[in-house]
Amino acid sequence: MPEIMKGVNAAVLTPMNKDLTPDLGRMADHCRWLLDNGCDGLGILGTSGEAQSFSVRERMAILEGMEKAGIPMSKAMPGTGAAAYVDTTELTRHAVDLGASGTLVLPPFYLKGVSDDGIFAAFDKIIEGVGSSDLRIYLYHFPQMSGVPLSLDLVERLAAAFPNIVVGAKDSSGDVSNMLGMVKIPGFAVFPGSEAAFLEVLQAGGAGCITAGSNLCMEMCQRLYTAWTTRGEVDEEAQRIIVGVRNVISSYPLWPGLKALMARHSGHSDWENIRPTLMPLDDASRAEIYAAFDEIGYEMPSL
Amino acid sequence: MPEIMKGVNAAVLTPMNKDLTPDLGRMADHCRWLLDNGCDGLGILGTSGEAQSFSVRERMAILEGMEKAGIPMSKAMPGTGAAAYVDTTELTRHAVDLGASGTLVLPPFYLKGVSDDGIFAAFDKIIEGVGSSDLRIYLYHFPQMSGVPLSLDLVERLAAAFPNIVVGAKDSSGDVSNMLGMVKIPGFAVFPGSEAAFLEVLQAGGAGCITAGSNLCMEMCQRLYTAWTTRGEVDEEAQRIIVGVRNVISSYPLWPGLKALMARHSGHSDWENIRPTLMPLDDASRAEIYAAFDEIGYEMPSL
Numbered sequence: 001m002p003e004i005m006k007g008v009n010a011a012v013l014t015p016m017n018k019d020l021t022p023d024l025g026r027m028a029d030h031c032r033w034l035l036d037n038g039c040d041g042l043g044i045l046g047t048s049g050e051a052q053s054f055s056v057r058e059r060m061a062i063l064e065g066m067e068k069a070g071i072p073m074s075k076a077m078p079g080t081g082a083a084a085y086v087d088t089t090e091l092t093r094h095a096v097d098l099g100a101s102g103t104l105v106l107p108p109f110y111l112k113g114v115s116d117d118g119i120f121a122a123f124d125k126i127i128e129g130v131g132s133s134d135l136r137i138y139l140y141h142f143p144q145m146s147g148v149p150l151s152l153d154l155v156e157r158l159a160a161a162f163p164n165i166v167v168g169a170k171d172s173s174g175d176v177s178n179m180l181g182m183v184k185i186p187g188f189a190v191f192p193g194s195e196a197a198f199l200e201v202l203q204a205g206g207a208g209c210i211t212a213g214s215n216l217c218m219e220m221c222q223r224l225y226t227a228w229t230t231r232g233e234v235d236e237e238a239q240r241i242i243v244g245v246r247n248v249i250s251s252y253p254l255w256p257g258l259k260a261l262m263a264r265h266s267g268h269s270d271w272e273n274i275r276p277t278l279m280p281l282d283d284a285s286r287a288e289i290y291a292a293f294d295e296i297g298y299e300m301p302s303l
Numbered sequence: 304m305p306e307i308m309k310g311v312n313a314a315v316l317t318p319m320n321k322d323l324t325p326d327l328g329r330m331a332d333h334c335r336w337l338l339d340n341g342c343d344g345l346g347i348l349g350t351s352g353e354a355q356s357f358s359v360r361e362r363m364a365i366l367e368g369m370e371k372a373g374i375p376m377s378k379a380m381p382g383t384g385a386a387a388y389v390d391t392t393e394l395t396r397h398a399v400d401l402g403a404s405g406t407l408v409l410p411p412f413y414l415k416g417v418s419d420d421g422i423f424a425a426f427d428k429i430i431e432g433v434g435s436s437d438l439r440i441y442l443y444h445f446p447q448m449s450g451v452p453l454s455l456d457l458v459e460r461l462a463a464a465f466p467n468i469v470v471g472a473k474d475s476s477g478d479v480s481n482m483l484g485m486v487k488i489p490g491f492a493v494f495p496g497s498e499a500a501f502l503e504v505l506q507a508g509g510a511g512c513i514t515a516g517s518n519l520c521m522e523m524c525q526r527l528y529t530a531w532t533t534r535g536e537v538d539e540e541a542q543r544i545i546v547g548v549r550n551v552i553s554s555y556p557l558w559p560g561l562k563a564l565m566a567r568h569s570g571h572s573d574w575e576n577i578r579p580t581l582m583p584l585d586d587a588s589r590a591e592i593y594a595a596f597d598e599i600g601y602e603m604p605s606l
Binding site: 047052053054055056058082083084085086087090107108109110111112114115117118119121122124125144145146147148275276277278279 | 390411421448580582
């Protein structure tokens with residue numbers, strides 16, 4: 001029975017070869033580096049992992065590749081949402097069969113303006129289709145990308161209807177009041193999708209974070225998390241750094257910028273490979289983000 | 304070499320069994336009925352066909368089912384867009400291999416706020432990946448659902464970069480000025496996605512229509528189209544009816560309403576089966592849409 005996840009989770013980037021196939025070796029190295037340097041868990045194949053730019057088969061192959069490389073699936077929360085609930089069901093069952101601790105699940109996201117009843121019915125189909133007592137769903141609320149918000153009312157309904165299955169949520173909306181509303185659901189594990197909201201939600205009873213910035217500053221996220229959860233203290237230096245990192249990466253196209261920073265840190269320009277509709281940063285933006293990141297005064301852990 | 308499509312195209316509904324698998328027999332009958340009663344072509348597996356609620360394999364099986372049932376692929380314009388360009392490439396190649404006259408292609412639609420260069424790069428990948436001189440792409444502009452608008456500037460760029468491949472567009476934005484802008488691109492076939500815009504765009508040089516309402520009033524769409532293209536006349540009665548149908552169906556959840564009207568017309572309640580996040584109409588809405596449709600005073604062709 002998977003435990004409820006908590007702590008610092010990176011929204012793991014997906015490194016690619018020049019032909020834009022996933023580079024599973026580099027990705028496994030990246031996952032290990034994240035776990036070795038402060039991550040409690042791995043949000044593989046979320047938005048930062050470009051999940052929706054891969055086919056269902058590619059997504060399954062990536063997760064299998066991580067499992068075969070020895071990345072502990074007990075620390076993995078792969079994104080398994082898709083436009084079609086049938087694909088979400090297949091991906092979620094596959095992740096559960098591989099032993100993933102949890103799955104991060106977007107609602108079907110092509111059709112907009114759908115009813116809460118319709119979204120509820122889709123999750124009902126997915127849960128029925130997976131049919132496993134090991135299933136743990138973390139709802140993925142990212143209305144800016146999905147265009148299909150998960151209302152607080154709907155989240156409460158799902159948590160109540162599927163106890164021990166719908167156990168938490170990642171909230172990438174940026175709306176802290178929404179996150180604080182979800183924190184009040186008994187036993188519900190809430191993860192902000194941004195460092196900007198991490199501390200406030202943690203102090204209110206949040207479970208941790210699942211963030212893009214944790215690909216870079218996982219050590220500092222862990223310092224902040226540990227100081228608060230073990231000593232009730234705010235690590236001001238860690239907080240300054242993680243908010244600084246967030247401010248820098250959100251001032252540029254987020255995922256190309258993260259990949260550019262990893263390319264520099266690793267010395268491997270292939271880190272910048274990215275699937276369209278995303279594009280690598282242009283030279284000017286790359287130089288700018290490097291300079292802005294350096295101004296934070298934070299050294300990423302060595303590779 | 305497929306000819307450029309024109310005339311009246313239904314955005315074909317996808318009938319389903321109770322378990323929400325596609326009912327290929329009923330769908331083939333529906334396609335034949337549409338062609339026998341005024342449709343020049345079939346927009347299979349667009350938004351109205353709930354394409355994004357099916358897996359890639361299901362979408363391929365549906366198109367193959369229509370081909371095996373004798374539906375002429377020379378009149379088919381299947382929707383092949385997906386969230387991931389690799390899926391779009393696979394679906395588009397499959398449709399071309401089956402002999403589809405054209406393909407209706409959404410941009411990758413999960414990531415929002417992407418650049419025109421990024422969308423261009425995705426179409427470049429798709430066209431290169433399909434690699435067929437029989438490929439004809441009709442761009443699908445439906446920003447209310449995709450969240451990824453195809454700007455007029457980008458459409459012009461794609462048409463210029465891929466002559467004889469990017470040959471037209473379906474515009475479901477409802478923005479007639481955008482459609483009239485696309486009509487000015489030399490040789491570009493523009494299809495409004497609504498009866499409300501059909502006549503105005505046709506008069507400006509549009510190629511026809513691809514509409515949900517054509518599932519019900521294809522005869523009247525054809526009367527309007529023929530009167531204008533052969534005699535330069537406006538068939539006022541046909542125009543009154545198709546705009547009336549559009550007004551009725553757009554006052555309720557569009558696809559559940561269309562399916563309810565087909566259920567009544569055919570006497571088969573299974574017509575109302577629909578995949579979540581869409582839901583069948585409730586009893587009150589069903590009664591209302593039936594009454595509103597009857598007030599138009601239009602008899603659908605017999606089955």
